[in-house]
Amino acid sequence: MSLDGRTESAPLSLGQLILATLALGLGSFMNILDLTIANVSVPTIAGDLGVSYTQATWVITSYAVSEAILLPMTGWLALRYGQVKMFVVATLLFTLTSLFCGLAVSFPMLVIARVAQGAFGAAMIPLSQTLMASIYPPNRRGMAMGLWAMTTILAPIVGPLAGGWITEHLSWHWVFLINLPFGLFVAGLSWHLMHKRETPRMKLPLDRVGLALLVIGVGALQVLLDRGNELDWFESPEIIALGVVSLVALSFLIVWELGEQHPLVDLRMFRHRNYSIGVVCITIGMVAYFGVVVVQPLWLQSEVGYTPLWAGKVIAFSGVFGVMLGPILGANIHRTDARRVVTFGMLVFAASSIWSARFTPDVDFWTLGIARLFIGLGISCFFLPLFTISLSGIAPKDMAAASGLQSFMRNIGSSFGTAVMVSLWDHRTTLHHAQLSENFNPGNAPADTYLAQWQSLIGDRGAALAQVDRVVTGQAHLMATNDLMLLAGAIMGTLIIVAWMAKPPFGARGASGH
Incomplete structure (x- = not known):
């Protein structure tokens, strides 16, 4: 019997280990992907189903909040039904509700299906993390967590790119239908490889x-x-x-x-200093990160003229360093102070966000892409060290519950960040539009000259005024976007102080029971 109560089985062969890593990583990837794949499709969904942009973001937040509510049940469900079975069942139900999302013909139907999708798939992320750690020997678990952490970095990046391509070339319905073959593959392969490694069951009261x-x-x-x-x-x-x-x-x-x-929510986990600090940083960091991930595609499509695909291409630059650094950081995180890596990541993210806040309306694709590239570098050095910090000192038997609560707080951060940042974007746009419009009044020489130029080009004063208003609206949206980039950078910069409150050792060395 292992430390976490799992029946000892023969180690997986190299081929089986690779396939199991693929299945577990893909399961986590799918789940997190669905937080962001619809981001660039929001304007299209809004137009197709006859709702506002703000209402259409419910497609994102309804999924996040329903998943967040059910995430704390992961520990109880894993004890009652077994970790492997629960992961497989959650994946199958997630896949089924993805079908319902894809078949939605009205906005209420889509939101209800998204609520069910988030609720049924809630256990996938923490159990994929727990199972990934269990199939690797202790001296390789850092690398395993590095591979797993790539899913949390890459999924929000691939989501907008995949969602943009699908929306532009097929239909927004396929943003959800694409889950079907992958979900069946993950569930089938996971059960085939790991059903003999099931954890003991325990009937605890709900x-x-x-x-x-x-x-x-x-x-x-x-x-x-x-x-x-x-x-x-x-x-x-x-x-x-x-x-x-x-x-x-x-x-x-x-x-x-x-x-x-x-x-249900084991708040006693927060008695661990490092767990508290790591989870707080992850939660608040997600507010900053999702604010950038959601607002920038909205701005690019609504004001700059980008298609969903090209908006997704800009966001995709953030994934380059995630692919490169995930396994490397995972394999070597025990060799360094995780706080130093987190600090580097936060500084790079903050600096890139502040740089992005200086963009003008004629900013080109490659400048946007390079800014996102460095934001991705910051995020790559943000998540994995914080996962390592937060789970240091957690006993193996509590790992599923700790991972579930950690994922719950991460989802709350992403949901809160999405809703609040979109709302702030609207408010700041309205404020900047009002401030800029104050300058366009009779007697203001520059404004009269500018209006006269448009009138000479268009030939009609009413049409010229409408064009000026479009220019002012575009500027107001840009200024609001830049405000949020500054806010995101400030949030990340402030979190450096919090991260340094954690105390080493981190990783497996610091976990009790090892």
Whole structure:
């Protein structure tokens, strides 16, 4: 019997290990991919289903929040049904609901299918991480985690590129239907290779009160974030009510879980200093990262004239260093102080974001791509060291629960980042548009000259005014985008201080039970 209670089996052969790594990595990749593959399709989905851009982002946030709510159940489900079986079943249900997403003919139908897709597939990410660690010998687990971490870096990058190509050449429906063959492949191969390595089962009572409080608290918070921009935030009684419900439910959840013998959300994990620091950095870092990942494609398509495919190509530059550095960092992370690697990543991300905030409307494709390349370098040195820091000191028997809670917080960060950054983008655009429009009034010589130039070209004063307004709107969107790039850089820069509060040793050396 191994430390995590797993029945000892013969080690996998090299060929089996490669195939198992492929299956587990692809399973995690698929799940995270679906957080971002629809990003560049949002304008197309909005137009096709007759909703606003802000409403269409529910396609992203509904998936993230439903997955976040069910992620803490991973530990309980893994104990009850076994880690391998649970991973396979979650993958099959994720694949089935992907079919429903692809067949959606209305916006409510699509959102409901996305909620189900996120809920059923919630266990895939933490269990793929746990199973990946279990099939490698201890001295190779750093490399295994490096390979696994590549999925968290590459999926948000490949998502916009794949989504753009599919949307442009096929239909947005295929953004979801593409999961079908890969999901069946992952489930079948994982079961074939690992069903004899199943973990022992244990029937623990389900924390129904904790689950109810979690659903109410996180659900109300997400609806607040999704509808806040439309309803003018806390000027609306509905938003105030949602805020009160979320605050009360989450407050009761914390109190309940700390006193529960078998908690759904094991908050006792946060007694580990490194776990707390790592999870806080990952969660807040996701706000900055997803703000950039979601807003920039919206700007490129709505104001710069990029197609979904070309917007995806810009975002794809971020994946170059993820492919190159993932396995290298994983194999060598134990040789260095993980905090130094995180600091380097945060500094590069912050510097690249600040540089991006200086772009002008005529910025070319390659300049955008190089900026994203360096943002990708920063992110490549961000996630893996933080995974290593957060899971140091966690006993093997608690790894599934710790990974589930970590993924829960990561999803909350991405969902919060998406909703808040898109809302800020809208608000900053409105503010900048109002400020710029103040200069276009009779008697302002430069404004009169500019308007006269357009009138001489177009020949009609009304059409000239409309053209000036389009220019002002474009400038306002650019300024709002640059504001958010600065904010993302500032968030990452501030997190450096938090990361240095972690205490070595990190990795397997620091884990209890080893």
